[in-house]
Amino acid sequence: MLVVGPAWVGDMVMAQAVLRLLAARRPGVAIDVIAPPWSLPLVRRMPEVREAIALEVGHGEFGLGARWRLARRLRRRGYGQALLLPRSFKAALVPWLAGIPRRTGHLGEARRGLVNDVRPDPGRRRAPWVRRMAVLALEPGEAVPEVLPQPRLAVDEANRARLMTALGLAGEGPVLGLCPGAEYGPSKRWPARRYGALAARMAARGWRVWVFGSARERPLGEEVVAASGGAARNLCGRTRLEDVVDLMSACERVVTNDSGLMHVAAATGTALTVIYGASSPDYTPPLTPRARIVRRALACAPCFRRVCPLGHTACLEGIEVEEVERTCTP
Incomplete structure (x- = not known):
């Protein structure tokens, strides 16, 4: 096949x-x-x-x-x-x-x-x-099962251990992963300043915070670190995609936009908080039972546009740090 x-x-x-x-x-x-x-x-x-x-x-x-x-x-x-x-x-x-x-x-x-x-x-x-x-x-005419298998990517524990040493990530306390990017466009990205504020609040509670993303998203990661007062580690561009799989498996929770890395995190079995703006979990949901969804029910959302056509991105700006923080507790 x-x-x-x-x-x-x-x-x-x-x-x-x-x-x-x-x-x-x-x-x-x-x-x-x-x-x-x-x-x-x-x-x-x-x-x-x-x-x-x-x-x-x-x-x-x-x-x-x-x-x-x-x-x-x-x-x-x-x-x-x-x-x-x-x-x-x-x-x-x-x-x-x-x-x-x-x-x-x-x-x-x-x-x-x-x-x-x-x-x-x-x-x-x-x-x-x-x-x-x-x-x-399936065969023609066959009904799609009500429950589909969940994606589950294999984790390389030896590579994870190597990365923890090479990147200086070892330490005490649970790990929060942040994925502030979204290749699709800004209408899917919760503001970097909010991610940074969340990182600062979680670090004050004893969490270690890692920011994931591509090399092109490294400046975005630096924005998050600056907004956190240095409480987060920017891993954007410092890892290969397969490395992200292994490191995400070490996270207690990942907070992410609706993005490719959201699906990667879901497929490692890690608990998620997913922030939706212009898109909808009705069409691209995280395929895991361990996800919590944060979104705003606005008349204009979801619009599925790359850039907010109304210029305010209220679907994302209206989501406060405290609300997302509450999803990070058991």
Whole structure:
């Protein structure tokens, strides 16, 4: 079985629920996953996956040559079926070019013929992403189970111990992880000053505070540290994605926006507080029972816009530090 994985980190983590469902319904099936280079570390932490296959194409890039070369290499493997999780035309090219006989997916954009095992899609506003994708792991007409498997990434405890030493993270007291970024845009980001104030309050109660994020988010992490009065440690850009998996597993709780790292944290089994602004847990929920949701029920939310169209981002500005702090206690 070949699975074409999504490009976004959060979607790739949620896709593990589909892979786990597929593995449970077809015992012994060998599952290989095509993924962009930045998501490969996550795929390699999924026990259901036999091989993570890199698609060396940039985000948003068509890359016909790279897709053709990959398809030629995969043609010899004898896959019987491909699952196409993205809805784009380009995502359907490799299985079609590789001659995989059964290509399962939603019709998406101009994919008639490329997808020959078409499944209905109720649309983003009618069902959570993971339930829309789960139908691809089933036979035609089969109902999606009420309860789906939860993503669970494997943790490398030896690497976690190495990182604790290398980054000087050892110490006493529980750890609070903060994820102040969101690649989607500012309408998903609770203000850095609020994250910093939360860090200061939790540090005063004996917690250690680590800020997670990419290298591009390092300045954002510095804002949080400055607002905390130096109570937080900025790990943005100092860790690989697989390192974040291991370090998050050491956290007592993670406070996060609706972001890719929110899904990573959920898949480590760590307790979460998730702050929603322009998006909604009805469509991209953390796939764990250990999550607490903080949001504002405004007439304009969720708008799903990258930048607040009204210019006030009240859905996030209206969430106070004290409210989030209360979710961090048992």
